[in-house]
Amino acid sequence: MKMKRRICSVCVLAMLTILLTGCQGKKEEPITLRFSWWGGDTRHEATIKAIERYMELNENVVIEYEYMGFDSYYQKLLTQMSGGTQPEIVSVDYKWIGDLSAQGKPFLNINDISDQIDLSAFDRDFIDNYCGQDGYLIGVPCGINGRGALYNTEFFEKYGLTASNDWDWEELLEAGEKVHGQDENAHLLFLTNDVLVYVTRDLIKQKYGENMINDRYELMCTPEDLVECMEMVRRLVETGTMPPFEESVLYETVFADQIPNWLEGSWGMTVLSASNLPSIVSASPFEIDTMRWVVKEGAKDSSITIAPTMMLAIPTACAHPEEAAAFINWFMNDPEAIQITGDTRGIPANSKAREQLEKDGLISPQVSSMLEQALADGGSPENGPTLNAECAAVISDYSHKVGYGEMEPEEAGQKLYEDLVYTLEKLKKGNAEQ
Structure with missing residues (x-):
């Protein structure tokens, strides 16, 4: 009898333990x-x-x-x-x-x-x-982005420049030559590799009012147009508007907050998307402001990029x-x-988030101004073929060859056209096979 009672007691305790464990809930696996x-x-x-x-x-x-x-x-x-x-x-x-x-x-x-x-x-x-x-x-x-120009206000004052939201390419070159003429170590503009590629895309879109490559993977420009684009790259360097490629290439994959020439005040202006401003504003030891990026006189499309941030x-x-x-x-x-x-990540694309940050004063005035300038004169949306990474790499390659002085714009523009046509045919064929 004692053994039976002992067994029953053990069973009851076991059942109570199971019941209590069940009541407490099963612990979730991380x-x-x-x-x-x-x-x-x-x-x-x-x-x-x-x-x-x-x-x-x-x-x-x-x-x-x-x-x-x-x-x-x-x-x-x-x-x-x-x-x-x-x-x-x-x-x-x-x-x-x-x-x-x-x-x-x-x-x-x-x-x-x-x-x-x-x-x-x-x-x-x-x-x-x-x-x-x-x-x-x-x-x-995460946010709404607009591409624009960021500049050092002290730099502009020092070299007698007046920022404006209606600069065209010739005015940019005149300003760059003015700066470099006063100080051979000073340069108005420096560009990341992405924006260097945009120089060609922008010039084509501003001229024709269409993306450089259509949805059928066809170029919407001539070899002569691309010669003009390569000529612009050379003029940016020859006028001293941009630093020599030997200097600027060291920093073409980072933003201004990591570039000594910007932080020390010898390079005065760059082009980027509004979402990248907070770190630069925080790191810069001088006041900075924004202006619209340059647009060709009589442009059919501003080519000013409006897009989501990441x-x-x-x-x-x-x-x-x-x-x-x-x-x-x-x-x-x-x-x-x-x-x-x-x-x-820029000004939030979520309207309720945007209202909250504006109410709390948590949106940088530089981010706001760059986005407002872009929205005021924004271009039409870019399409996938124009933004294709392989095409961008081809444009970058010839832009660098011209920038380094390794190739004349006439030759580079013609070869750029041929290589883009080849690349687009390959992409078109690859898409058809998928």
């Missing part, structure tokens, strides 16, 4: 997500702070982060995607939409998960026109798509997240 982006220190610090806050609010979620400079980001992403090692939350630039869409739509269509990510405060036309193709929304835009996307191979979507929804829509990240 979910790990990786989040990648590019940018400057201000953006990195704010993003990490937001990630840490999200993990405090969601103890079962661990978010590992990967950040780097823009110049190496896309190539690393393509390598990760080919090997199946891409993060669960990926930052995507609008320039890559055409290329990525042609690869079998490797990211979830955000339109299909709009019940998980609230898009009600985003302008529908904007995200449809700039963040995807034919109903395929590749990501959620978009947050979820790869189709993501193991935890619902958790990734929950983080993006919080990052984009939660007032606390908005407060933390501020304008580090």
Whole structure:
């Protein structure tokens, strides 16, 4: 009898333990997500702070982060995607939409998960026109971007320049020659490699009112047009408007906050997107302001870029798509997240976030002014073929050859035309085979 009572007692205790454990709930297994982006220190610090806050609010979620400079980001992403090692939350630039869409739509269509990510405060036309193709929304835009010029006000005053929102290319060259004539070590303008490519794209679009490459992968310009573009590159260098390529190439993949010549006041102006301003404003030891980028007199299209800042996307191979979507929804829509990240990805595309930051005075006046200047004279949307990375590399190559003095504009323009036609035929054939 004692043995039976002892066995019964053990059974009762075991059952109570099971019941109590069930009442307390099963402990959730931690979910790990990786989040990648590019940018400057201000953006990195704010993003990490937001990630840490999200993990405090969601103890079962661990978010590992990967950040780097823009110049190496896309190539690393393509390598990760080919090997199946891409993060669960990926930052995507609008320039890559055409290329990525042609690869079998490797990211979830955000339109299909709009019940998980609230898009009600985003302008529908904007995200449809700039963040995807034919109903395929590749990501959620963090902000609205506008391309413009940033300048050192002390530099302009020192060399007797007057900033204006209606400079054309000739006025830019005159101002650059004026600066360099007073000080052979001073240069008005320096450009990243991306913007150097835009010199050619801008000149073509301003002349014809159309993107340089149409949707059928055909060039919308002549060899003579490209000779003129290469001639502009040479004039920028010969007038001293731009530094010699031997100097500027050292910094063509970074922004002004990492360039000694800018911080020391010997280079006075650059071109970039508004979302990249906060780090430069913070790092610069002088007052800076913005102006509209130059437009050809009588232009049919300003070619001033209006676009989303980086978009947050979820790869189709993501193991935890619902958790990734929950983080993006919080990052984009939660007032606390908005407060933390501020304008580090430009002025928010989310209207409620924009209103919150404006009310709290958390949007940089330089970011606001550059965006306003771009919106006031914005160009038509760029298409995927014009933004294609292979075509950009060809333009960059010949621009550098002219800039270094290795090739005359006449030869470079003709060869650039031929190489672009070859590249476009290859791209067209590749798309047809997919």
